[in-house]
Amino acid sequence: MTLAAEDRTAITDLINRHGHLTDSGEFDRMHELFTADAVYDVTNLGGGVLIGLAMLRDAALTLGEGNPVAHHVTNIVLTGTADDCVHALSKGIGIHADGTIGSVTYEDTIVRGDSGWRISHRTVRARRIPLTR
Template identity: 65%
Template structure:
């Protein structure tokens, strides 16, 4: 399968929509982003691995004031991984209310279903400055 331009655009917009919905507190719309059985792996952060929309929503609500108030995504790279499945890697920048920021890599598995493209698995990898760069 060759990923069509319209599919690439739909997937890129899907990834971008995450920041808008989460930042706007529209957690009732998570089904527009994720499959019902989403595996959301934040092992590098404080929540570990979450399974399902309800678990993600609960964690987002619990983290509300400590988490970023603004999510930005860039450098999206898509790789076909089989029929109706794509791997996506992108860079994320989160800005907190106090002005501090952090960087992550999103490693996603995105599948096409009856509702269109949805993220079925997301792993967040925290980006930190290498020790040699700190010196």
């Protein structure tokens, strides 16, 4: 599937907004980014698999001060896999209050519905070792 320029822009904006909403604590707006039944897999970070917007919100609130103070996303690569479904691969940088920095890879399945593009599945993997898949 070839993605139209306006779809690429909308999906890139969707991925970019995640950090803005998360960093400002606007967890009640996650429906603007994720489907209601979204799967958010942070097993690699020790957090397990979160299903649904309420679990996403609760996990972020439970982390509290352990959350990064800033989420930055880069290197977004989009691949159309089927009508109204896109695979996105991107890099994330998290900056913590103590100044430490972490890097992750986001793997997203993004679907188009009545409300536009939304992330239906996200897997987050920490980057701890250079030059590995």
